[in-house]
Amino acid sequence: MDQLITFAMSQSLLSTIWLFIVLMIIVMTVRIQMSPIKQLSTQQMTFLINRESGVVVDSRSEKDFKAGHIVDALHLGNDKVSKNEFSSLEKHKDNPIIIVCSAGMSAGKVASQLAKAGFTRVSLLKGGMNAWLSAGLPVTK
CATH class of the missing domain: 3.40.250.10 (Rhodanese-like domain)
Structure with a gap:
């Protein structure tokens, strides 16, 4: 876990992009499920x-x-x-x-x-x- 935190802090751009992609996947999944x-x-x-x-x-x-x-x-x-x-x-x-x-x-x-x-x-x-x-x-x- 410490290595993950260290990586996230040293590679902030990659971590931000990864977080954005995960968030978009969650949003799209919820939209599909809620759609009529x-x-x-x-x-x-x-x-x-x-x-x-x-x-x-x-x-x-x-x-x-x-x-x-x-x-x-x-x-x-x-x-x-x-x-x-x-x-x-x-x-x-x-x-x-x-x-x-x-x-x-x-x-x-x-x-x-x-x-x-x-x-x-x-x-x-x-x-x-x-x-x-x-x-x-x-x-x-």
């Missing part, structure tokens, strides 16, 4: 689709969507998201909606905008289509 938008695994997503009539919304480009997408997924392009045009999803407002993107990184923005538009049961697929394909789950063209 949940991240689902492929298995959880499959259960939600089958048991509660979940609707998959693919937010990738039109080209990627046509190359292969989850069965019965609806396409919602970035142009519609930026204009908050969610009229194609209005009839699914009471159903769980799962947002899918390529790697699970940009789906959060779409999910947040849907939540602001009044969709109460919005989730996203952790890992996006990459996770879906890695799990060996079916896609259609």
